[in-house]
Amino acid sequence: MNLLYHYFIRWLGWFIPLTTGLTLIIAPGCQMAGSAGQVSQTQAPVQTTATFQRVSTPPVEAGPAITATTTPESGTLTLTFWTVEAISPKAAGESGNFMTNSLNTFEANNPNIQVELLLKKPSGKGGVLDFLRTAREVAPSILPDVVIMNATDLNQADAAGLLQTLDNRLDRSIVQDLLPAARKMGTIDQRLVGVPLSLEMEHLVYNTRVFTAAPMLWSTVLSSNTRYLFPAKGTNGLVNDTTLSQYFSAGGVFHTDQGTLKIDDRVLRNVLTFYQQALENDVIDSTLLEVATTEELWPTYLEGKAGLTHVTVRQYLTDRDSFNNSTFAAIPVQAEKDTPVAVTHGWTLVLITDDINRQRAALRLIEWFLSTSNNATWNNLNKSIPSRDSAFQQLAGDDPYWAFLTEQLNSAQPQPGFSGYDQLGRILQQAVEQVIRGEATPDEATATAVDALTP
Secondary structure, three states: HHHHHHHHHHHHHHHHHHHHOOOOOOOOEEEEOHOOOEEOOOOOOOOOOOOOOOOOOOOOOOOOOOOOOOOOOOOEEEOOOOOOOOOOOOOOOHHHHHHHHHHHHHHHHHEEEEEEEEEEEEEOOOOHHHHHHHHHHHHHHOOOOEEEEEEEEEHHHHHHOEEEOOOOOOHHHHHHHHHHHHHHHHEEEEEEEEOOOEEEEEEEEEEOOOOOOOOOHHHHHOOOOEEEEOOOEEEEEEEOOHHHHHHHHHOOOOOOHHHHHHOOOOHHHHHEEEEHHHHHHHOOOOHHHHOOOOHOHHHHOOOOOEEEEEEEHHHHHHHHHHHHOEEEEOEEEOOOOOOOOOOEEEEEEEEOOOOHHHHHHHHHHHHHHHOHHHHHHHHHHHEEEEOEEHHHHHHHHHOOOHHHHHHHHHEEEOOOOOOOOHHHHHHHHHHHHHHHHOOOOOHHHHHHHHHHOOO
């Protein structure tokens, strides 16, 4: 084990700089690495509006400093914080500046704490979850204190014993202020183990010259005599968000009452039948299987070649002023009794350290990023949905779009990450592709999917 340990430490010495980022020691008034630039000591108040005007980093918030475990050499505690480039001082534009100033301000409030920032790949080999697992097995002493992790990885990280619960640890005022969708995203087995910085999801945009009312039902879409655009390719081989949303909206579930994996064959058959009928009516075509993101569909919609398309919240907020004769709606459902279920995504803050004294400092850092002003500012800059209701209300104002988002969030479900979903998600995507390519009927594709899941 000693030889393995020393080999791992030597391996980290060259592997981390080459593949997973760089270490930034962040201290007040110091020069930040890369694009962060010089940290400003002058902080301006947050300016948040429903129309997403330019904002700046919030001022230092008064509050007691953390009393942390100190070392004889420096008298300070160094928190290790693993994150991804998109949520770091290396992020593009104002997001990177926000992270630079926020970390600087945190240290100004807590002069006995320094933050060591390590950038990791979002996923895969050398990614956040992969490195946590490797370090836990070979060199647990190098595990970080706080991590930014994709919400879809929470189940696996928790099953590996990597996550500390936030229940009865995180400030109650923050926990009680979380939007239900944010709380749901960070909860595993009824325990809060992560809190998203923001939420993202898809919804519909339709041409009001084609539809006199929102096309809420599949039958309306099928009889519309216009194209329906959605990214049918999926991500990493897993079923696309549209199919997942339509499956959930029609009452589909993925577990039996006993907790074993299942595919609701009736619901899946109905969704696939909708696609087959849409193909027959020239409402969709097989080119959708080559589309992975809603951004790829946007030019086609703006050119008037389709009457309705899926967009993300970020895309809509970014481009909402660039088009006319269009408005937003929920993703169409099968029947009037069905409730639209959007699929949410997010990056969560999680607590790793099990040292009680380090936890106090680590929780202070998590709470800093989740303060109402910081949460509102971050989501204002990134055109996304805050996790806290107080931040949501700051951005919403009286904008009807944000009222619509509230309705969507009330029934939203996070992208699944439970054990076995990789297999199930691939099976569902294969069924979608078979039908849209005309390789199988809905009955045949459904039967194949159910058989593939059956042990």
